Amino acid sequence: MKIIVCIKQVPDTTEVKINPTTGTLIREGVPSIINPDDKSGLEAALVLKEQQGAHVTVLSMGPPQADLALREALAMGADQAILLSDRAFGGADTWATSSTLAAAIRKLEWDLIICGRQAIDGDTAQVGPQIAEHLQVPHVSYVSELQVGEKAIEVKRKFEDGWQRLRVQFPCLITTLKDMNQARYMSMAGIYSAYKQEVKIWGLADIDVDQANIGLKGSPTRVKASYTKGTRSAGKVYEVDPRDGARIIVESLKEKFII
Amino acid sequence: MNISEYRGVMVFAEQRRGEIQKVAFELLGAGRGIADTLQEPLIAVLAGTHLTDAQAASLIAHGADRVILVDDPRLGVYMTEPFTKALTAVISAEKPGIVFFGATTIGRDLAPRVSARLKTGLTADCTALAIDDASRNLLMTRPAFGGNIMATIICPEHRPQMSTVRPGVMRRLEADTARTGEISRFACSIAPADVNVEILEEVVQKEEKKNIEDASVLVAGGRGLGNPENFQSLQNLAEMLGGQVAASRAVVDAGWTSQDKQVGQTGKTVRPDLYLACGISGMIQHVAGMEESGFIVAVNKNKDAPIFAYADIGIVTDVNSLLPALQEELSRARSV
Numbered sequence: 001m002k003i004i005v006c007i008k009q010v011p012d013t014t015e016v017k018i019n020p021t022t023g024t025l026i027r028e029g030v031p032s033i034i035n036p037d038d039k040s041g042l043e044a045a046l047v048l049k050e051q052q053g054a055h056v057t058v059l060s061m062g063p064p065q066a067d068l069a070l071r072e073a074l075a076m077g078a079d080q081a082i083l084l085s086d087r088a089f090g091g092a093d094t095w096a097t098s099s100t101l102a103a104a105i106r107k108l109e110w111d112l113i114i115c116g117r118q119a120i121d122g123d124t125a126q127v128g129p130q131i132a133e134h135l136q137v138p139h140v141s142y143v144s145e146l147q148v149g150e151k152a153i154e155v156k157r158k159f160e161d162g163w164q165r166l167r168v169q170f171p172c173l174i175t176t177l178k179d180m181n182q183a184r185y186m187s188m189a190g191i192y193s194a195y196k197q198e199v200k201i202w203g204l205a206d207i208d209v210d211q212a213n214i215g216l217k218g219s220p221t222r223v224k225a226s227y228t229k230g231t232r233s234a235g236k237v238y239e240v241d242p243r244d245g246a247r248i249i250v251e252s253l254k255e256k257f258i259i
Numbered sequence: 260m261n262i263s264e265y266r267g268v269m270v271f272a273e274q275r276r277g278e279i280q281k282v283a284f285e286l287l288g289a290g291r292g293i294a295d296t297l298q299e300p301l302i303a304v305l306a307g308t309h310l311t312d313a314q315a316a317s318l319i320a321h322g323a324d325r326v327i328l329v330d331d332p333r334l335g336v337y338m339t340e341p342f343t344k345a346l347t348a349v350i351s352a353e354k355p356g357i358v359f360f361g362a363t364t365i366g367r368d369l370a371p372r373v374s375a376r377l378k379t380g381l382t383a384d385c386t387a388l389a390i391d392d393a394s395r396n397l398l399m400t401r402p403a404f405g406g407n408i409m410a411t412i413i414c415p416e417h418r419p420q421m422s423t424v425r426p427g428v429m430r431r432l433e434a435d436t437a438r439t440g441e442i443s444r445f446a447c448s449i450a451p452a453d454v455n456v457e458i459l460e461e462v463v464q465k466e467e468k469k470n471i472e473d474a475s476v477l478v479a480g481g482r483g484l485g486n487p488e489n490f491q492s493l494q495n496l497a498e499m500l501g502g503q504v505a506a507s508r509a510v511v512d513a514g515w516t517s518q519d520k521q522v523g524q525t526g527k528t529v530r531p532d533l534y535l536a537c538g539i540s541g542m543i544q545h546v547a548g549m550e551e552s553g554f555i556v557a558v559n560k561n562k563d564a565p566i567f568a569y570a571d572i573g574i575v576t577d578v579n580s581l582l583p584a585l586q587e588e589l590s591r592a593r594s595v
Contacts, residue, residue, distance in 0.1 A: 013404055094371070095380060121404055124383035126371040129339075133375035138340060138455040141368045154459065159364045160470070161275065165460040220380030220417040224398065226410040235555075237573035239562060242580035246588040249535075249556055252572045256554050258476070258533050259500070259592060 001148070001170075002055045003045045004105060005078070006115040006131070007038040009062055009069035013120045034069045037116025041176040043183040044146050045114055046077045052148065055079050057108060061089060061101055067199050075186035075194035082108075086203035091216030094122075098130030099218060103209035104202060105135060112153065113173040117142060128175035139173040140166055144180045262356075265418035268294040269355035271346065272305040272318055272326075273365055275337070276463070279305070279314060281473065282361030282426040284321045289388055289429035290359055291322035293397070296390045300324040302355060304445075306345045308335040312442055319440035322432050326442045327353070333449040337365050338456055341449045343372045348447045350377060355419050357397050359388075362423035370423050380414035382422040386528075386551075388429075396420070402524075402547060427472040427530045428551060469503065470527075471520060476502025477531045479522060479549070482509040483538025483559055489579050490515045493537060496582060499589050505529065507539045523548035538578040541566025 011030045034042070048054040058073040060066050061084040070081035082104065089100050105113065113135075115128035125141065132139035144163070145156035152169045158177065168174075186194070204211075212218055238248055253259045268290045272283040287303060294301040303323040305314060308330060315326040329345045346369065350358060358373075360366035362384045374381035387400035391413070397420040399412045414420040471477060478497040480490045490510060497504045506520040522529050524544040534552035539545060541557070541564055549555070550569050557570035558578045567573040574581065 011404075093380065094383075095375065095378070098375065122383075123403065125367045126374075126381055126383055129368060129371035130375040133343075133372050139372070140339070140456060142364050162461070162463040164458055164462075167457040167459055168455070220374075220378070221382060221412050221414045224411045224413045226403075226408055228408055235571035235573065237562070237567050237570070237575060239575040242576045243584045245558065245574035245576045245581045246584035248574060249558075249572065249585055250588040250592050252554075252556065253533065254592065256533075258554065259589065 001048070001052065001111045002057070002109050003048060004057045004059055004108060004110045004113045005038070005042045005045045005073070006101060006113065006128070007042060007058055007060050007069060007073060008035045008116070008119045009033070009060065009066040010035045010119050010121045032065075032068065034072055035116050035119045035121075036178040037118060037176060039116070039183040040178045040180050041114040041116050041174075042073055042076060042078065043181045044176060046184065047181070048148055049077060049079075054148075057082065057110070059101065059104060060084065061092075061097060061104075064201075070199045071194045072186060074197050074199070075190035076184055077187075077190060081197070081199045082202055083199055084202050084207070088204040088211065088215050091219065092214060093219035093221040094124055094126040094130055095220050096214050096216075096218035098127045099134055099213040100207070100209060100215075101127070102131050102134035103207040103214075105131065107207060111170040112148075113171075115173065115175045117175040117177050125175070128173060132173040135171075135173070137171050137173055138168050139175070140168055141175040142177060143174045144177050146174065146176075146180070260416070260418060262416065262418045265354045265356040267300045267302050267353065267355040267357075268297070269302045269304060269350070269353065269358045269419070270323070271358065271360045271366065271369070272303045273361050273363060274305060274307050274314075275365075277307065277309070277314075279317065280361065280363070281431070282363060282366075282424070283318070284431040285426065285429040286359045286361060286424055287318065287322040288431040289424065290357075291432060293357065293388060293390060294324070297356070297395065299356065302327060302353065304329065304346065304349050306331075306334050306342060308332050315442040316436075317434070319438050319442075320434040320436050322438075324440050326440060328442065328444045329447050330444060331447060331449045333454055336458060336461065338454060338458070339368055339372055340453045340455050342369050343376065344449055344453055345447045346373050347376050349445055350419060352445070358419045358421045360421070360423045362425045366423045370421060374421050377419075379417040379419060379421060380412075382412040382414070385422045385424045386428050388422070388424070397422075425528050427528050471503055471505045471522070472527055472529055474503040474505075474529070475531050476500040476533045476535075477505040477522070477529055477549075477552075478502055478535045478537065479505040479507065479539060480510055480515075480537050481507040481539030482513070483540065483561075483578055484510075485538070485579065487513075487515040489582075492582060496535075496586055496589075499586060500533065500535075502531065502533070507542075507545050536566050536570070537582065539566055540564045541569060
């Protein structure tokens with residue numbers, strides 16, 4: 001079987017700090033990583049490679065430096081890596097991103113596409129389902145377990161209040177949760193061979209896509225403004241002993257009719 | 260696309276096992292304000308099976324002008340394709356200018372699929388919605404970068420303007436049973452081929468404990484409590500206040516409580532009337548999940564704790580000594 005894993009290189013947002021005087025993001029020195037949900041999707045694919053000889057292609061869209069994320073995926077054990085990189089793809093929202101990725105996927109042979117549920121920089125969870133729609137195949141999101149049969153997969157799909165076990169025929173797409181597994185580290189041999197392997201770079205000329213459906217021009221949404229969060233105005237702070245503190249709280253709750 | 264043809268604000272009223280979800284009423288609350296600003300109708304779409312006029316009436320009581328019921332045996336349990344087909348058909352027929360979905364594990368599955376099919380924009384997990392005075396476009400504001408930045412997104416040339424909206428953020432309206440509205444049924448043929456996944460098993464985890472998003476009072480504990488026993492002691496206080504216990508990520512990571520209690524960027528967004536933060540320092544990732552609370556009280560022995568910048572009342576003292584005193588003061592206040 002052939003699997004395509006879509007991965008995104010993201011800044012490690014847990015390392016992002018705010019400059020307290022300017023209120024702006026400090027991006028310098030923030031490491032780039034493979035998005036955690038995607039990495040678990042890749043791990044799931046690599047397990048299937050070991051168990052059933054699945055062929056694993058990793059696909060990413062991003063600037064040339066996203067090459068690093070794909071090399072990490074190769075070093076973990078992926079068979080092939082493709083980076084969609086072209087100025088024409090830039091400025092894309094989820095609609096245009098998914099349309100570009102879908103165009104690349106149409107050039108490949110595959111049974112199963114795995115995407116991470118959502119990326120930690122954008123948190124949208126939209127690109128996976130939208131790729132599936134562009135390709136006209138079923139998808140299942142929020143997958144936390146996965147078993148593969150000959151013509152179908154069985155997955156555990158999570159909800160806030162429970163879960164389902166579903167069977168879906170190939171070809172299909174799933175989006176995976178990072179807690180489904182613990183992604184492996186790169187092996188030394190893997191790192192060595194990853195740098196001998198080629199990461200294929202595909203630009204606009206390499207895929208068949210209507211330019212009206214990609215990049216900024218193909219994006220229905222626009223960012224009108226972005227800003228760091230203003231802080232809520234601070235109230236009163238009392239440095240008191242615990243008993244007085246308790247009284248102050250009770251009084252304030254009475255004033256607010258909470259008690 | 261002639262965007263002037265698109266009018267009205269539509270809300271996807273999510274139901275599970277026939278029960279309309281809270282987020283649907285929150286969306287109606289937000290949608291009512293938007294619809295009034297635009298002077299356009301607010302339409303709720305309820306898709307499912309064996310739908311009743313009583314369900315529709317509850318949506319009207321919470322602000323809808325019209326309710327569209329899409330009743331089909333294949334819409335009994337949520338599945339992506341049948342619901343996508345139903346919603347796409349309703350939207351294509353009604354041409355609303357705006358559609359809101361709850362940012363739940365259903366809304367976040369359905370809305371991307373619908374938006375891709377309709378070729379329109381979708382903004383995820385919005386926490387604020389407004390209408391731009393000049394353009395009358397919808398302004399959809401959402402956190403990004405782990406809650407570190409906020410972005411306002413527009414969808415100027417495509418319709419409908421769609422967004423998923425984070426549960427617990429928008430205010431629902433008080434039910435007004437005197438409100439009137441129109442109820443209609445929309446016929447949508449869901450074919451057997453649309454059921455392209457097979458449900459082998461379905462488990463509803465009957466949570467004895469309510470979700471923390473639903474609590475009107477949250478007593479939240481952080482690492483400043485020192486140990487799991489002190490954290491457990493919050494339960495009693497929460498009960499006295501008619502609320503529930505919540506936690507910071509540090510406490511969840513330490514294993515003092517389960518992940519479903521976690522407030523913050525990687526946990527839940529809550530908006531209780533009272534948020535009592537006990538021994539929580541107030542990292543930005545935590546604050547992102549609770550700053551919209553009605554009234555915030557923070558207790559921490561470190562006067563420089565960031566949480567005090569968000570608190571309405573801050574008490575700098577030893578939290579473990581304050582908690583028993585607070586319970587005594589509460590009992591006394593009640594007995595008067």
